[in-house]
Amino acid sequence: MQGVRPIRSLLAAALVLVGLAAAPAAAGAHGSPPGGRHQPTAVRVCPQPADPLVAACTAMLRTDLPPMASVPPNARPPGLSPQDLRRAYKLNGRRGQGRTVAITIAHHHPNLESDLAVYRRQFGLPPCTKARGCLRVINQRGGSTLPTTVVPEWSFEESIDVDMVSAACADCRILVVENDSAFAADMFAGVDQAVAQGAKFISNSWLFPEAPFEPAFDFHFSNHPGVAFTFASGDHGGMTQYPAASPYVTAVGGTTLIPLHTPRGFGERAWSGTGCGCSAFEPKPSFQHDTICPHNRTIADVSAVADPATGVAVYDTAPTPGGGTGWFVAGGTSVAAPLVAGAYALAGNPAPGTFPNSYPYAHPQDFFDITVGQAGSFPALPGYDAPTGVGTPDGVAGLRAPVNAWHGAVHAGA
Structure with a gap:
């Protein structure tokens, strides 16, 4: 279908198919008074397609906060800002030195560049435009002729992705690969194209239900060591999804991030909505040693904020499935995956011949250990756990x- 689909029918379909018309979430920052007087509500933006080979995005949208078309002078939009996120994850002072973070997405966002400009200007981030060479948008074949189909759910997802990469790594370049559709063949073609363009950090906020044939798609990742693929773990608490289940990607789970009067400025718990658990079809990678899933891949590897109750500020004029435009509060592991991709870029290029999803397991001391909260039947625990990984x-x-990974790669002639 060409063009923007009818907005009201989209929202109705999303609420019916997803079954989250008014999902209560824990009280959090920006717009959540204490004492339980206000319970944030949110919807999943993308319904789960009936076809298991059609991807769904993982964006969530606060529905109790109406969109703001503009922000009054000397005010800020609701939701966590880039400054909040960099403080929470100690990213201040880090620079990406022009590294490129790629984003793969379905369909086309007609206002992407101008919306990104508003977001970055609001928060004092340097401009990131096509003219400056900071922002590139291509199709899945690497060309400049972009898809013509505009789907509001995916446009909102695209806005989340570029805003969150900007928040984590303000001086990173951003490459967006807009795929023809959400069918698996197109989505994986976009992943391959991002690699072909030289990106070492590729954020993907989409998923399929786990299925027996999923290992047949793993070559899109296993054939590209030295590239950090981050995938959202999904927003169905305690359930596993693919490609986050692949043993070659970084599965990014979600947390609730609450402002506190502490040196860090925040407290954190596992978000009840985060996807996690034991893959039904993928073997356990060698770097995982947990007993949660003795023989199969455990999801997640790492995590970041995803709870829409403590969600992030996002600017989008596509419009969203609800018909509004402007400033929104977004959540879902859609937020967490690009944040972690941006943090990978700040860390430096991966070692050739290695799989970056293994890196966190070698450095557990360099992560905030999340020990409270639960998703499905999986609790957060000291050390590694399924909802939040390390x-x-x-x-x-x-x-x-x-260091030994670099030595091994060099010794192998990589």
Whole structure:
């Protein structure tokens, strides 16, 4: 279908198919008074397609906060800002030195560059435009003729992705690969194209249900050591999804990030909505030693904020499925995956011949250990756990290759 689909029917379909018309979330920052007087509500933006080979985005949208078309002078939009996020994960003072973070997405966002400009200007980030060479948008074949289909759910997802990469790594270049559709063949073609363009950090906020045939797609990742693929773990608490289940990607789970009067400025717990658990079809990678899933891949590897109750500020004029435009509060592991991709970029290029999803397991001391909260039947625990993995970034040292990995790669002639 060409053009923007009818907005009201989209929202109705999303609420019926997803079954989250008014999902209560824990009280959090920016717009959540204490004492339980206000319970934030949110919707999943993308319904789960009936076809298991069609991807869904992982964006969530606060529905109790109406969109703001503009922000009054000397005010700020609701939701966590880039400054909040950099403080929470100790990313201040880090620079990406022009490294490129790629984003793969379905369909086309007609206002992407101008929306990104508003977001970055609001928060004092340097401009990131096509003219400056900072922002590139291509199709899945590497060309400049972009898809013509505009789907509001995916446009909102695209805004989240570029805003969160900007928040984590303000001087990173951003490459967006807009795929023809959300069918698996197109989505994986976009992943391959991002690699072909030279990106070492590729953020992906989309998923499929786990299925027996999923290992057949793993070559898109296993054939590209030295590239950090981050995938959202999903927003169905305690359930696993693919490609986050692949043993060759970084599965990014979600947390609730609450402002506190502490030196860090925040407290954190596992978000009840985060996807996690034991893969039904993928073997356990050699770097995982947990007993949660003795023989199969455990999800997640790392985590970052995803709870829409403590969500992030996002600017989008596509419009969203609800029909509004402007400033929104967004959540879902859609937020966490690009944040972690940006943090990987701040950490430096991966070691050739290595798989960066293994790096956090070599540096657990460089993550905030999340020990409270639960998703499905999986609790957060001291040390590694399924909902939050090894934890959330405490700086970027935990996302760097161990020294012996570089030595091994060089010795192997990589």
